[in-house]
Amino acid sequence: MIAEVGVALGGFSEAILTTCRPSRFLAIDRFDLHELPELWGAPITDHFGNLTHAEFYRKRFSTEIEQGLVHLLKGDSAAVISTLPDASVDLFYVDADHTYEGVWRDLEAILPKVKPDGWIVMNDYIPAETGLSNEPYGVIQATNEFMVKHGWEMIYFALAYVMYCDVGLRRL
Numbered sequence: 066m067i068a069e070v071g072v073a074l075g076g077f078s079e080a081i082l083t084t085c086r087p088s089r090f091l092a093i094d095r096f097d098l099h100e101l102p103e104l105w106g107a108p109i110t111d112h113f114g115n116l117t118h119a120e121f122y123r124k125r126f127s128t129e130i131e132q133g134l135v136h137l138l139k140g141d142s143a144a145v146i147s148t149l150p151d152a153s154v155d156l157f158y159v160d161a162d163h164t165y166e167g168v169w170r171d172l173e174a175i176l177p178k179v180k181p182d183g184w185i186v187m188n189d190y191i192p193a194e195t196g197l198s199n200e201p202y203g204v205i206q207a208t209n210e211f212m213v214k215h216g217w218e219m220i221y222f223a224l225a226y227v228m229y230c231d232v233g234l235r236r237l
């Protein structure tokens with residue numbers, strides 16, 4: 066079972082589904098991006114047409130949803146994660162609120178829900194939204210503090226375009 070925390074348009078959901086072939090995939094998001102005037106420099110209707118964020122995602126993955134593979138979980142990420150059964154998820158991919166507080170809340174919620182031999186993969190392990198808004202991120206600080214506090218280690222550091230890197234964590 067894989068959970069992606071922050072799915073946006075589903076670009077990386079598709080990569081996970083194709084590459085990892087999970088038996089169950091949880092798509093966790095507020096699904097409210099359609100309320101923004103624009104996204105990533107383009108008017109919101111260029112992305113969604115007249116659909117809401119959730120309608121767009123459901124349409125994109127309609128086959129997988131019918132198969133019982135993809136499940137949409139709508140709401141604040143930490144609150145949604147806290148409703149999952151303990152030790153039930155093999156891999157969390159974390160890419161929602163990138164502030165220190167947001168990442169910390171997600172990680173603390175994830176801790177009891179990830180299986181003992183499970184993985185957490187953090188997206189955007191970088192100091193700021195480089196080249197876009199340049200807003201500072203708290204991903205590095207929250208991830209490092211989480212590893213030290215709870216005894217996790219970083220096993221993978223995946224280089225990405227302009228260093229928007231993913232890192233893979235597991236328990237020591």
Ligand SMILES: C[S@@+](CC[C@H](N)C(=O)[O-])C[C@H]1O[C@@H](n2cnc3c(N)ncnc32)[C@H](O)[C@@H]1O
Nearest residue numbers: 071072073076077094095140141142160161162
């Ligand atoms: C960077 S995008 C995710 C991109 C996606 N993982 C991909 O690579 O294709 C961040 C997403 O997180 C969602 N998000 C941000 N903060 C959230 C929160 N506190 N709870 C739930 N979703 C949140 C946003 O709605 C947005 O869809």
